[in-house]
Amino acid sequence: MLRKIFDYYLTESKCYTNLEFLTTKIESRLSGSPGATKAVAWAKKAMYEAGADTVYLQPCMVPHWVRGAKEKCFSIDPKTKQKTEYAVCALGGSVATPKVGSQANVIEVKSFDELDKLGEEKIKGKIVFYNVFFDQKNLSTGKSYGETVNYRWEGPSRAAKYGAIATIVRSMSSANNNFPHTGSMGYDSTISKIKTPCCAISFSGADKLAEQLKKNPSLIINLKMSCQKLLDEPSFNVVGEIKGSTKANEIILTGGHLDAWDNGQGAHDDGSGVVQSIEVLAMFKKMGIKPKHTIRAVAFMNEENGGAGGKAYFEDVKMKKLKHIVALESDAGGFSPRGIAVDTAMNAFKTVSSWKPLLDPYFLQYIRKGGHGADIEYLQGIGVPLIGFEPDGQKYFDYHHTADDTFDKINKRELELSAGVIGSIIYLIDTKGW
Numbered sequence: 001m002l003r004k005i006f007d008y009y010l011t012e013s014k015c016y017t018n019l020e021f022l023t024t025k026i027e028s029r030l031s032g033s034p035g036a037t038k039a040v041a042w043a044k045k046a047m048y049e050a051g052a053d054t055v056y057l058q059p060c061m062v063p064h065w066v067r068g069a070k071e072k073c074f075s076i077d078p079k080t081k082q083k084t085e086y087a088v089c090a091l092g093g094s095v096a097t098p099k100v101g102s103q104a105n106v107i108e109v110k111s112f113d114e115l116d117k118l119g120e121e122k123i124k125g126k127i128v129f130y131n132v133f134f135d136q137k138n139l140s141t142g143k144s145y146g147e148t149v150n151y152r153w154e155g156p157s158r159a160a161k162y163g164a165i166a167t168i169v170r171s172m173s174s175a176n177n178n179f180p181h182t183g184s185m186g187y188d189s190t191i192s193k194i195k196t197p198c199c200a201i202s203f204s205g206a207d208k209l210a211e212q213l214k215k216n217p218s219l220i221i222n223l224k225m226s227c228q229k230l231l232d233e234p235s236f237n238v239v240g241e242i243k244g245s246t247k248a249n250e251i252i253l254t255g256g257h258l259d260a261w262d263n264g265q266g267a268h269d270d271g272s273g274v275v276q277s278i279e280v281l282a283m284f285k286k287m288g289i290k291p292k293h294t295i296r297a298v299a300f301m302n303e304e305n306g307g308a309g310g311k312a313y314f315e316d317v318k319m320k321k322l323k324h325i326v327a328l329e330s331d332a333g334g335f336s337p338r339g340i341a342v343d344t345a346m347n348a349f350k351t352v353s354s355w356k357p358l359l360d361p362y363f364l365q366y367i368r369k370g371g372h373g374a375d376i377e378y379l380q381g382i383g384v385p386l387i388g389f390e391p392d393g394q395k396y397f398d399y400h401h402t403a404d405d406t407f408d409k410i411n412k413r414e415l416e417l418s419a420g421v422i423g424s425i426i427y428l429i430d431t432k433g434w
Helices: 003-011 015-026 032-051 112-123 141-153 155-161 203-215 267-288 308-320 345-351 356-362 412-432
Strands: 053-064 074-077 081-085 088-090 102-109 125-130 166-170 196-203 220-224 228-242 247-257 294-302 323-330 338-341 364-368 386-391
Touching: 003 166, 003 356, 003 412, 015 032, 015 267, 015 345, 015 364, 015 412, 032 228, 032 267, 032 294, 053 308, 053 412, 081 338, 102 166, 112 155, 112 228, 125 155, 125 203, 141 155, 141 166, 155 247, 155 308, 166 203, 166 220, 166 364, 203 323, 203 338, 228 267, 228 308, 247 412, 267 294, 267 323, 267 412, 294 308, 294 412, 323 345, 323 412, 345 412, 386 412
Parallel strands: 102 125, 125 166, 166 196, 247 294, 247 323, 323 386, 338 364
Antiparallel strands: 053 228, 074 081, 074 220, 088 196, 102 220, 228 294, 338 386
16 A cells, blocks of 8 residues: 555655745745735645545634845955955844844854853954854754754844944855855844844855955954844635544644745755645545645744744644644754654554654665654643654755755655555554544
């Protein structure tokens, strides 16, 4: 049966064509934007076309942050007056600079400890440059991301505490290119009540800035950003389901997030996860498989800059007392399958591990403990086992949150192979259960 499922995914699946439409025919779909509204309408239509018995929109209020005009950043050598430009992008949630820009000397730091040692005396009135690299020794790029992302999230508040007027963060990536990586940041009023503008600089731009600072520690940077936060907007998760034949009150969930950062097309993050989830519905319907449990595909809204969709889904589950026996999320790119991370709740890890021989032919290299997913993590608190799908992650952070995350970076066969693994796992859970 798994062989038949993979035959379907490799010859009939609409993952690739659905992803092409979502990423190239709909404009950027950051929460609160017109593109996000269009994406909701598209997902509803796509789920019905996949064969969902019912599709409904689940309301949630989402933040509405807009980038504005393209950011500008350049340094001026006070001796030679030479101007050097850098590729930067505002971090999501940042305030704007003054209209004329923020202009000041730059101080480079490589850790929060170094920042704290410099203190207000050295930092006040300057722009802090967090030059913190991905650790290339980590085999998992996700681990390297986790070790550096805090400089993006709370780095601005920590710098503002000592009087910095702005913050520049090295992009969270090991790819030496000129694409800056955006992402959410947060202003922590317990650290500093002052909100200062913050941006990411590309890998090669960060190298260039560090080199300029070595030559001239008194280098002056001018940073100009026009982003702003508007009032929250109403939006929706899109939920499609096929009713179970014998255990309709027990839900198997598969999902990805529909929103994406505005500087790219969100093909890997996370258009791929959305189309893979929708295709689970199509696989059951088009192959004539009648599931025992209710199969749900969810396109979550606002994972990138708030998590409102995941919260709204969880609140609905609590209110309606819905029983979920598992929740799987695909949010790590449309690359070849590698493994899955599975919770121990409900004996899920032990059960799924027993299926390893069945999945071996389809390139699933490992099954490890530790289910995850930003949109589904709230369900873990009520005992629902989580499964995080993990494709090959070595190139994921080359594209993550950049203008380079576009449809042409997707390989059709890799996308379909991973979708086949997801569909097979959902099928096995439905037929064998816990």
